[in-house]
């Protein structure tokens with residue numbers, strides 16, 4: 018029977034805060050990790066820091082449909098099947114809906130939703146053929162409860178959740194599980210740059226902290242274990258689920 022450590026584990030956004038912590042977890046569990054990120058140099062550097070051998074760094078824009086298919090097909094041809102896919106790549110800016118533009122909608126939807134469609138579409142046939150697969154996508158609690166100034170992003174992440182449940186139903190019989198992790202506010206470069214855009218970064222972070230029952234923002238190391246568990250062989254009977262990791266901010 019196929020096992021989690023047999024194939025490759027591809028982590029998109031793997032050079033970022035939550036992505037890099039996830040790559041470290043998977044590498045520590047003995048997986049061979051492919052760190053895929055828009056920033057190829059940071060992906061290479063992150064792969065080089067991982068424990069164990071055979072990890073790879075890859076420049077990848079998840080929003081670029083033909084390139085995602087091309088690169089992931091070439092990866093499989095050269096290095097073997099992808100047994101684990103973790104979709105972490107994501108991006109947003111705080112903007113009131115009335116001030117957003119269709120160009121901004123496209124950008125947010127392409128990275129956060131279409132990016133997930135692209136990677137899943139590329140690797141799922143191989144997982145079905147192998148009779149084993151783990152797909153974990155990172156959405157957001159913004160998708161579950163709404164978030165002011167993040168309407169397009171929340172919608173795109175909501176689409177990731179609905180898509181994941183639907184594909185989970187289609188491929189459960191093939192030994193492939195599909196789940197979603199929803200971080201709450203997490204201290205990474207993404208949230209810091211978004212807070213800075215508001216012009217009151219520190220005050221915003223303090224207000225967020227007060228709203229979280231566990232009284233702090235998450236760190237990437239709070240999120241990565243949940244992703245790694247759902248990506249493990251042991252999570253074999255869990256599929257189509259959405260898990261919030263948010264210090265109790267949402268209890269949906």
Ligand SMILES: NC(=O)c1ccc[n+]([C@@H]2O[C@H](COP(=O)([O-])OP(=O)(O)OC[C@H]3O[C@@H](n4cnc5c(N)ncnc54)[C@H](O)[C@@H]3O)[C@@H](O)[C@H]2O)c1
Pocket residue numbers: 029030031032033034035036053054055056077078079080104105106107108128132155156157158199200201202203204205206207208
């Ligand atoms: N930080 C938070 O508070 C928070 C909360 C909820 C959900 N999330 C989600 O968690 C995920 C990780 O975010 P993070 O906070 O670690 O941010 P981050 O900015 O540290 O990491 C995101 C990574 O994705 C990469 N990326 C961006 N666009 C890409 C593209 N088109 N193709 C490939 N890679 C791309 C970036 O280069 C970066 O390395 C995202 O999906 C984000 O939406 C974050």
